[in-house]
Amino acid sequence: MNAGLVQPSKCRGVAIGLLALAWLPPSAAEAHLMTTGLGPLYDGISHVLLSPEDLLPILAMALLAGLNGPAAGRWTLFGLTCAWVSGGVAGYLCGQALLPGTVVCASFLLLGGLTAADRRLSDKVILGLAVALGLLHGWLNGAGIAEAQREALGLAGIGSAIFVVVALTSALVLSLRAGWMRIAVRVAGSWVAAAGLLMLGWSWRGSAL
Amino acid sequence: MKPCRCRPLLLPEMPMAVMLLLASVAPAFAHVQQGQAQGFLTGLNHPLAGLDHVLAMIAVGLWGAQLGQPAVWVLPVTFPMVMAFGGFIGLLGIPLPGVEIGIAFSAVLLGLMVAREAKPSLGVAGILVAGFAVCHGHAHGTALPPGQSGLLYSLGFVIATGGLHAVGIAVGAIHKWPTGRLALRFSGAAVALAGVGFLCKVLA
Numbered sequence: 361m362n363a364g365l366v367q368p369s370k371c372r373g374v375a376i377g378l379l380a381l382a383w384l385p386p387s388a389a390e391a392h393l394m395t396t397g398l399g400p401l402y403d404g405i406s407h408v409l410l411s412p413e414d415l416l417p418i419l420a421m422a423l424l425a426g427l428n429g430p431a432a433g434r435w436t437l438f439g440l441t442c443a444w445v446s447g448g449v450a451g452y453l454c455g456q457a458l459l460p461g462t463v464v465c466a467s468f469l470l471l472g473g474l475t476a477a478d479r480r481l482s483d484k485v486i487l488g489l490a491v492a493l494g495l496l497h498g499w500l501n502g503a504g505i506a507e508a509q510r511e512a513l514g515l516a517g518i519g520s521a522i523f524v525v526v527a528l529t530s531a532l533v534l535s536l537r538a539g540w541m542r543i544a545v546r547v548a549g550s551w552v553a554a555a556g557l558l559m560l561g562w563s564w565r566g567s568a569l
Numbered sequence: 570m571k572p573c574r575c576r577p578l579l580l581p582e583m584p585m586a587v588m589l590l591l592a593s594v595a596p597a598f599a600h601v602q603q604g605q606a607q608g609f610l611t612g613l614n615h616p617l618a619g620l621d622h623v624l625a626m627i628a629v630g631l632w633g634a635q636l637g638q639p640a641v642w643v644l645p646v647t648f649p650m651v652m653a654f655g656g657f658i659g660l661l662g663i664p665l666p667g668v669e670i671g672i673a674f675s676a677v678l679l680g681l682m683v684a685r686e687a688k689p690s691l692g693v694a695g696i697l698v699a700g701f702a703v704c705h706g707h708a709h710g711t712a713l714p715p716g717q718s719g720l721l722y723s724l725g726f727v728i729a730t731g732g733l734h735a736v737g738i739a740v741g742a743i744h745k746w747p748t749g750r751l752a753l754r755f756s757g758a759a760v761a762l763a764g765v766g767f768l769c770k771v772l773a
Contacts, residue, residue, distance in 0.1 A: 412720055476646050543642040550646045551731060554653035555724045561660025562719030 400510060404517020407501070408525065413464055414497055415525070420471035420552045421493055422526045423545050425486055426533025427478055432486040433530035439487045441523045443494025444501075448515040451502025462563040464500070467493050468556020475549025478542070494522075608718035612725025615712060616733065621672050621767050622709055626730055628679035628760045629698055630737015631753060634744050635683060640691055644698055645734045649727045651699045655706025656723070669771045671704035676764030683757025686750070705730075 395403060408414055418440070425436035451457070471489065474481070481489075498515075505514050533545055616622045629648065633641040658665065665671075679701070681687075689697075709726065740756075743749025 412718075412724065416724075473650070476650065540642075543646070546642075546646050547649075547731060550649045551724070551727045554649035554727045555720060557650065557653040558656045558660070558723035558727075559720045561657040562723070565660055565719070 400513040401517040401520075403510070404514035404519075405521040406517075407514065408518055408521035414501070416552050416555065417464070417467040417471055417493055417497065418522055418525055419529055420468070420475055420549060421490055422529035423533055423549055424471055424475045424481075425490070425526070426530040426536075427475065427542070427545060428481055428483075428486055430534055431483050432481070433526075433534060435483050435487040436490045436530065437523065437526050440490040440494045440526055441519050443491040444498035444522055445494075445515055445519040447495035447498025448502035448505070448518065449498075449512070450495075451499035451504075452506045452512050452515065453502075454499075455503060455506040457500050457503040459496070459500075462560065464497065465556050465560040465563065467496065468559060469553050472549045472551070472553030472556055476546050476553055478546050478549075609721035609725040611717055612722035612727075613729045615709060615722075615726055616729040619709065620763070621676055622705060622730075623733060624760045624763055625672070625675045625679055625701065625705065626733035627737040627740070628676065628683055628757065630734040630739075631683045631741045631757065632679060632694070632698075632737075633734070634738050634741020635686055635753065636688060636691075636694060640694055641738060643691065643695065645731060645738070647695065648698060648702050648734065649731060651702040652706035652730065653723070653727065655703035656709075656726075657706075658703075659707040665704065665707045668704050668708050670768070671701065672708055673764055673767035673771045675701035675704060676767055677761050678764075680757045680759070680761025680764050684754050684761055685757075686754060 408418070421436060421440060422433075425433045471493070474489075498518075501518060502512075502515060505512060536542060536545070616626065629644055633644040655665070678697070682697075741753060744753055
């Protein structure tokens with residue numbers, strides 16, 4: 361395809377997507393960084409483990425990667441962690457969430473839906489999804505940390521926790537051999553997608569998180 | 570379609586989209602969270618508290634077990650998402666006329682399906698169950714007490730419903746034996762009878 365040749369319908373689709381995103385009710389990005397009393401590193405670790413709005417998409421991404429094989433799992437492990445920390449640093453430096461908090465519902469719906477559908481995806485697509493997820497949520501985390509005037513070291517804790525969660529979850533899914541266990545993973549994906557859809561509804565009502 | 574030479578950022582819709590996007594920027598904040606665990610427990614408890622929901626969800630599992638592959642896994646994978654769609658339209662404030670009748674009717678019809686050991690095509694079974702899923706989601710998925718987490722309530726609600734399906738599928742495993750098959754049909758009749766009771770209550 362020649363560079364610069366763009367289908368008008370595709371351009372219009374991007375514009376409509378942006379409009380739809382902007383139409384979502386604007387809400388504050390809620391980072392909810394925990395206070396463990398053990399320092400920012402452990403605050404970051406506990407944030408991942410205790411914040412469902414971040415933990416569920418991470419788990420869904422890890423389940424999806426596990427269903428797509430070991431190579432997808434490896435790409436996700438490093439891609440998601442690096443993107444999350446990079447997005448976090450950028451958000452911390454910017455100090456503002458540039459997107460409404462409700463966009464995180466998209467990661468629930470997309471990743472949960474893909475896991476439930478159990479469609480075979482290429483490693484590049486999986487990596488792209490992992491990077492997009494990491495940048496989006498990482499940015500919101502970083503912006504939240506900056507807004508709360510907490511230390512940026514929390515991002516290192518967040519990154520460490522993500523690495524461990526993704527490694528364990530993907531490896532567990534990869535090790536599953538029985539057919540019904542794969543279905544159980546798909547059911548878990550459908551739960552994440554369902555929670556995301558309801559979360560979107562709650563966001564409209566103003567009581568999402 | 571023949572491609573044209575144009576740049577997406579110069580489209581008339583784009584500046585408006587970007588302006589609206591930037592207008593939606595809000596400050597980030599971190600605060601002490603309250604009502605998190607309670608929201609999850611409320612969501613987990615809510616489907617178990619209503620007998621109509623419990624019986625209908627178990628009947629879905631029983632019927633799935635009777636139908637066998639692939640319905641036994643298609644139903645639990647798709648049901649939560651369709652139910653969430655019902656909850657979503659409820660949260661948007663879109664009314665669903667006769668939702669309570671639909672819920673009561675779900676127990677009647679699903680019970681009858683189990684009692685008759687009906688085996689329609691997967692599409693018909695899917696549409697039937699999806700219709701009831703929307704009713705259940707619309708009625709139960711929006712009952713969040715004030716001050717609790719909507720996300721965790723939703724998660725608890727979905728997990729509890731999935732758990733009820735799992736109970737139905739596990740019990741439905743007795744379908745392998747002739748006596749078990751008979752017991753399943755009796756349990757289906759019991760669910761249908763209970764559904765008639767719910768229906769009378771709603772219509773009274």
